Amino acid sequence: MKNPDSDSHLDSELGAFEDSLRQLVPSPVPAELKQELAEAVEPTENTIPFRSRVLPILVPLAAAAVLAVAVVTGLLRSGNGDGQEIVLPAPDPIENPSLVLSLGVERQLLSVEKLGLVQLQDGHPHNGYRLRYRDTGSWETEPDNLLHISQENEGVLYLPVVFH
């Protein structure tokens, strides 16, 4: 059987044409894309792949986060010390089905598993987590594909929550 990797099946003229094609150099990868790839393939870095597409989403989220930080910080301060009772406003599933909650640099609200129980996690200052209210009366985190959750963020506190 003919070796398919042998180019001997090409006559000299076609072989010469093939050589000419080989002289063409593919265009370089755009620098911005190269940089994004370099960041994305580095698994230990807390970076956001597809950043350019995510930014339009993050900007309004960041604005909401600032508001939520103010609200939640105030709520935390109003807690009962060691009792650490957190009072969260009940979201309106129609008007405002999602909130961005961030508890500042020392704590991040990761998830609320059941009504009355909030799970806090030591957080990264750059991280924020979008929470969505479910009709079942519980909170759930959005898929974390927007923001990378660092493995360093272990350590969980369970705090009672009272919804208004």
Place this chain on the structure above:
Amino acid sequence: MADSATTTPSPDWDRWFAEHGQRLFLFAQTQCRSEADAQDVLQEAVIKTWRSEANETTVPPLPHAYRAIRQCAIDLGRSLDRRTRREEIVSAEWFTEQFTQPTSGEELVPEDVQQALSRLKPDQREVITLKIWGDQTFSEVAETLDLSANTVASRYRTALLELRRQLAPQPQAQPATSPSA
């Protein structure tokens, strides 16, 4: 926020992408309908391939990266088709330059080659791209495309002939001669 984080990709990544980035990008361009799509496909496929196959001692085999690009492009094409969005084949440049001394005496203009490539049948275009600029043997092309090596070789020759036909100099039009009275 994340912009402030500086990254130091591994030397393996630097070497691997420096060596193969351009040919992977070219293959993505030939598989997509627009420059933006090609960039998205390249990004998704390379990240997926690298994360799943690279480790401290190995880098992903190039055919796997080509295969991932092809699959991502197919998936993207299907989603675009569902939205009935149609675009012309990429308008951006696929090639940058030609070496100053062509070995064959046939001087090819990059833009002409790109046009001719874009007019090839897709299955011919991908074989040509992988074999000529993709640094792939027929066996590796066959692995990427799930074909036999002989089928690839045959398709390659047919595509090469078609490409040469398209790039052949057009014969000069004969001046019209007025009929003698």
